[in-house]
Amino acid sequence: GAGVSQSPSNKVTEKGKDVELRCDPISGHTALYWYRQSLGQGLEFLIYFQGNSAPDKSGLPSDRFSAERTGGSVSTLTIQRTQQEDSAVYLCASSLAGAKGVDTQYFGPGTRLTVL
Amino acid sequence: AQSVSQHNHHVILSEAASLELGCNYSYGGTVNLFWYVQYPGQHLQLLLKYFSGDPLVKGIKGFEAEFIKSKFSFNLRKPSVQWSDTAEYFCAVNAVRDDKIIFGKGTRLHILP
Known part of the structure; x- marks a missing residue:
């Protein structure tokens, strides 16, 4: 795809529920990060x-x-028994493998998680 | 442990003012250095990076940064800011022996028109 995509863009959940956040990295990028x-x-x-x-x-x-990454591509971040302090924006980034250390990361739009 | 410190949390400037945002890191080995920017409502994107060579690097939109190894610093500069530079700026450091990037807490820059 053209860039890193994340879904959902917003998630509101109740304390104690589980949530799954998805990240589709740029095709060909071997490295994937969650922040x-x-x-x-x-x-x-x-x-x-x-x-x-x-x-x-x-x-x-x-x-x-x-978190898991299936087939070296799509990744899912799972938070079980969510707490209010888990409320944040969860960002995914992908990059090519750098020759020395980490190369440029390309970020997705993020998922805003709100735990009530 | 590695850390990155951005000294200014919130900066307010008028258009045409000069800008310098400070960034210091704590790691004695070889590093890759980055500045990322997040414009309102947009994704984080790379502004500029330093891997090796000339310690003065130029990025997009007239930004530049200077790596001073002896000071463990990588300050971001722009001689004349524009209203469109309003954004949050993040300094980030990667120890070359590692696969993680450590980000600073960010500096919110607000440019008055």
Whole structure:
């Protein structure tokens, strides 16, 4: 596709419910990142996928958060038993594998999650 | 642990004023450096990046940034801002040995017409 797409754009849920957020990266991009953006807090790294390697889950804030990437393309971030502090914008980014370190990331529009 | 510090959280300038946004990071090894921008209602997008070579890099819309290794800094500059530069600006650092980018908390820039 032309860019990174995310769905849904907005999600309102009740505390305790599970939610799934989807990311479609740019075709051919092997790296995929999930971030959480809260007001005034910048971007908090959550999880990183690179090709077929095991994901780097070091940024996931609790075991209620999980993510998978099927077929090296689409990724789903799942939050179980949502809490009010999970309210934020969840951003997905994809990039080509850099020769040295991380190359330019292309961001999606984000999913705004509100937990009531 | 690596960290990125953006000193100005909110900056208000008049059009044609000069701009400098500070960014410092804490990591002693080789780094890739980025500035990303988020215009109102739009996605985060790359403004400019430094990987190696000339420490003064130029980006889109007249922005530039200078990497000063001895100061662990990568400040963003523009000699004359426009109302359309109103946005949130994020500095980001990647330790080359790592696959993560650490972002600063962002600077909200508001340009008065």
